[in-house]
Amino acid sequence: MDLRVAVVGASLGGLSVANVLQHLGAHVEVFECFPKGFHTRGGALGAVDTELVREIRGDAGSSGHRQIKGHGHFYGDLWQYFYEGLEEGTVHFGVDVQEVLEASSKAPQLLLSDGPREFDLIVGADGGKSSIRPYVTKKLPTYAGYTLWRGLVPTKGIAGPPSGSATIGGAEYQTLGFPCPGPEDTGTLWNCGVYMAIPEINVEAPTRNRQVREGMKKVPDWFIPFVRHFFGDTNAKFWEECSEKGKVSPHPVWELAADRVVNGRIILLGDAAHMASPRTGAGAYTAMSDAVMLGAALQREKTLEEALQIYNDDTVKRGQQLFQQSRQAASYFAPSGWKPVSPAKLLEDALLRRKAEEAKSEKGLIKQFQGCFR
Ligand SMILES: Cc1cc2nc3c(=O)[nH]c(=O)nc-3n(C[C@H](O)[C@H](O)[C@H](O)COP(=O)(O)OP(=O)(O)OC[C@H]3O[C@@H](n4cnc5c(N)ncnc54)[C@H](O)[C@@H]3O)c2cc1C
Known part of the structure; x- marks a missing residue:
């Protein structure tokens, strides 16, 4: 596949899609604003679909990396596993992407510190605070x-x-x-x-x-x-x-369920496309699924446009399902009708209530005590 792809963001979503597209033969470059990798980043994913993870890395069917587990997974290990799956030099750290030029052309450009660079496809995997999202949809979280x-x-x-x-x-x-x-x-x-x-x-x-x-x-x-x-x-x-x-x-x-995740040659993936409560335990999983879906559509369809249309429809649908799960969680923690306090x-x-109750029961005790001496 002779595609020049720019991925903005090198977290789990960005590295997943970079792995998938590189295995399909695309020329992938990932731009991450953080100065270094996330192999020591704290936090854990409640549950991890190990088969999905291996599919992304191209290890499907093998025992894969010994540290890839199904539950309570340390973020940094998973990140490292995806990072090691990429060709050397794929990820450029310390590059803060500010703007897309020629956004509606078939060769949009990323404005980088050394000037604009042209790509056939730009993937916004830059999370909930995405700078790429406004080029695709007006929907806001x-x-x-x-x-x-x-x-x-x-x-x-x-x-x-x-x-x-x-x-x-x-x-x-x-x-x-x-x-x-x-x-x-x-x-x-x-x-x-x-x-x-x-x-x-x-x-x-x-x-x-x-x-x-x-x-x-x-x-x-x-x-x-x-x-x-x-x-x-x-x-x-x-x-x-x-x-x-x-x-x-x-x-x-x-929370966000984008109405569209593809606009010409610019696409959204992961939290840039859909945001949900951590309580769903499915944000990273959905980002990884997006990557796998994109790879499958590119493999199956004859043209890039057809593949992106399928990716759009599928990702919007899955984003809406995730959003519903997130709304369900919100019904416990901030139910409708809850008055913000x-x-x-x-x-x-x-x-204050406790103090008043204590004072009341103290008064009661004093009364009882006085009663004993009447
Ligand atoms: C407390 C907490 C617990 C969670 N627990 C779970 C869980 O158990 N299971 C689960 O599946 N999900 C969980 N999630 C959700 C999960 O973390 C996210 O859904 C997932 O990280 C999304 O990945 P992403 O790659 O789309 O975006 P992000 O992880 O947000 O990554 C975006 C990347 O883009 C970079 N970036 C942003 N802007 C630019 C720019 N302009 N130029 C260059 N780089 C840029 C950022 O630095 C970042 O590295 C949890 C989230 C939180 C907050």
Whole structure:
């Protein structure tokens, strides 16, 4: 296949499609704005389809990489596995793609720091904050009404994982986690989360470099007291240790099902095309499936245009299914009719109520005590 392909983004989606297209004989170049690879990036995927992963790498049927497992997979290992499947020099790190020129031509150009470069196909695998998306669709992500606070910390010496839930004002607040392999020098990590309804006013739209407002950049003062009050002391101790010895970061949940993922020779893949709650456990899986679907359509169809049309229809459909799964998750964490109340305010109200109850029962005790002496 004599195609010049540019892939923007070298995360799981970008490396998957680069593997698939390279096996089909395309000339693939991947441009990633981060200065280096993600082999030590923390975090885990709940479940991994090992057959899909091997198919992407071209190892289908073999035992594949010994570290590719079905559950609790460390992101960095999977990334490395895909990276090693590519020809040397395929990925260019530290290249921040800003613009596409001649977007509607059959040879669109990527504007790179050394000038424009022409390709036959541009794949936007640049995630939820995609710069390529506006060249394909006007559809924008919408906020799901809640945020996942993710915690990563070595398991050594830290009792966990946390587990607890509370229903407040009709919304479910939940903390949970599981162990996963970490980078070699760290060992096993607790990969944990707190799902928390948070009003949209406290988060930022998923544009480059902006996720949350100032008050949520560090672990906010109310976070540990909130966990203590609603999930108990053991969970609070875990999150305290996690924020001191590991990393706690907020991930506002945004959702998107694009109405189209192909516009001429520019296409979207992964989170650039569809965004869903981490609770679905299917975002990375869907990005990998997109890559495999694109490869299959290119192999089967006679022309590039026909293959891209099939890719568009299939990916839009799967994106809509993922979106529905994500909406289902939102019905627990930010149900329709939920009145946006910040966790800080909920905590303040709960503590005031507790104080009032304590004062009332103290009064009652005093009365009882006085009664004994009448
Ligand atoms: C806390 C959390 C837990 C999750 N758990 C799971 C799970 O268990 N299972 C699952 O399947 N999914 C899970 N997901 C979802 C999954 O992480 C995403 O769906 C997946 O990473 C999407 O991959 P992607 O390659 O499309 O985009 P991304 O991973 O977002 O990668 C986009 C890449 O593009 C690069 N980039 C962006 N803009 C540019 C530019 N202009 N120029 C060059 N490079 C650029 C970025 O630096 C990045 O490397 C989880 C997500 C979160 C937040």
